[in-house]
Amino acid sequence: MSDRKPTIIDVARAAGASIKTVSRVMNNERYVSAETRERVQRVMAELQFQPNKSAQSLKGDKSYLIAHVYGDPGGPYTGQIQMGLLTRFRDQGYHLLIEEIDYRGDDVEDRVSKLVNQLNLDAVVLTAPVTDNDTVISVIERANIPYVRVTPQHERDGGSSVRIDERAAANDLTMHLLAFGHRRIGFIKGPEHHAGTRLRYSGYCDALREYGLEPDPEIIEQGGFTYRSALPCTRRLLSLAEPPTAIVASNDEMAAAVLSVAHDRGLSLPGDLSVVGFDDIELAEMVWPPLTTVKQPIQELADAAAEILVNILTRKKQPGEPAPQAHRVLPHHVVIRRSTAPPARR
């Protein structure tokens, strides 16, 4: 018994067939008699034969590798997205590679190019904050590899995407506060380059206008999607002569910061201040009071992204044909918890 890992040649020899026949069996190709097929399969099982992906990749055009590219800070749900992708890809024999890239760095192109070209990637999944990074996308497009962007900011010609309607969602949240009677509603934006920042802000503005109000720059702050970044924002808002009675934070982490500052000042929540977040990450339920927020259907987004790619990849690829694409908008919904209430009487 050799100690080496068995190769297709060992299988062929043991099964009394040619290597090509074994290959045919492995890939479920035609022109193998049922009898031969079964014999080969039995031998493969006996030898615990496992095809070498490097060899398959070298010869064929598939690497069975799909990369998830994101940046720091990734969305708070980066991990969950990965889990979702993983479970879908696993059954199809694909493996997930993760790559964090510094989208501000000058080696972005080089990094992505190395990834895509050296590893012969089969596909790429992009999440925040690189969903709309032209450098990254152009490298991927040049390599003619299918890709999906998860919750991108803009539509694009090439590639696929999955998302919810962020503008409508922010609109819904703000309407919820307006319906409670709030009229002075603060807003904490996300960072400039992040997908979603603009859309969430404009949903907020639209809602105000539907009630005949104009966004007031005095109660609009710019955060960075992190807990820490929202602390000073909140402090300023709550120190105003006429502080807001409610605050819309562009994500849950920042909303948690709003809660902490409010607690620290001894405000009664939600009576003195209503707070809403965005995304419905686990944290939203773990803070006090639990956050009213918009649920990102993360599992569904990941599923949809994986499904789109698997569809594209299992379809036989014609040489000239451009990569097929799909765009999917999933339903969102507002989750009402205890961080929102009508404003207290003055």
Added chain:
Amino acid sequence: MSDRKPTIIDVARAAGASIKTVSRVMNNERYVSAETRERVQRVMAELQFQPNKSAQSLKGDKSYLIAHVYGDPGGPYTGQIQMGLLTRFRDQGYHLLIEEIDYRGDDVEDRVSKLVNQLNLDAVVLTAPVTDNDTVISVIERANIPYVRVTPQHERDGGSSVRIDERAAANDLTMHLLAFGHRRIGFIKGPEHHAGTRLRYSGYCDALREYGLEPDPEIIEQGGFTYRSALPCTRRLLSLAEPPTAIVASNDEMAAAVLSVAHDRGLSLPGDLSVVGFDDIELAEMVWPPLTTVKQPIQELADAAAEILVNILTRKKQPGEPAPQAHRVLPHHVVIRRSTAPPARR
């Protein structure tokens, strides 16, 4: 101009050298004149040549792939560990593959084996809850691949590990409460199979004994390391005729649940109830009051793990020689925040 990706042959032709010489330049081998080396490098840059990893992997024994294997639920810091590994591996040309495996499933062996054997992995990083899974580890050891376990429960002969002293850390936390004057201290354990569960519990018990107390089964609960799992545990503890004045939760998520239940019952925190967590994940600072906890030096753990592997991998591998190993215990420290105080007078 061909549209194909350039290969080593194209480079050789353009530089007027043999493919072997180009290979030498790529791998910084000896026996290439400075002049030739420079010429080849110029051509490589011009053609934007990038070596095909599949080919390198097929011929050589390196795949440049390292896998991070974990299970659901992974530690709350799975994502951060990955980020840490990523930045270290990136510069060395390694890529990180992630694999979530169901450690309860019956296909564990198959899954890990496929991963390790088909992809020719160079190394594996294991985190909770598979750091101590014998099935997984034995497959990896059989393939003779170096691996590092991050915060494992037990020491092992093979492989490397990085960790903090969890027992001592839990001991420190409990001592902190005892020093405040608490004598009735509840404990919420982690799930049975998880690394850390046993060590944290025994650290708690040791601390009590140092004060001449015996652990009281009535105020010891079993949770699952998740927020939800700790809710009923806490409810029971707080409903006792003689409820604890402090609760040690085995991780921060469960501590957050303790806080929520306490808030819900109108308790004043930390006066009526002191709470401590474990891990110091981001959440610890985002809840109210912020949690006293033990900091897992995640960045340092990831760094150490990556460093160990890189060391092993860059060392020339001798055929017969077993994989080298290293064990590192990093310092921990208790982070005191506002969730702990002396017990209120009755």
Added chain:
DNA sequence: CAAGCATCAGATAACGATGTCATGTTTTCA
């Protein structure tokens, strides 16, 4: 019954790198 076709199977050439070995040139140093 020869020709045509679908089916089954194998020999052999790729894929793109690295390893082995051979060969010629230059340096070293006893």
Added chain:
DNA sequence: TGAAAACATGACATCGTTATCTGATGCTTG
């Protein structure tokens, strides 16, 4: 100064698959 050592290069086999031929069978079909 002569032999050994170090340097510089290239031809060619090789890794484990898949793809392209080519050949051999049996079965229709006119």
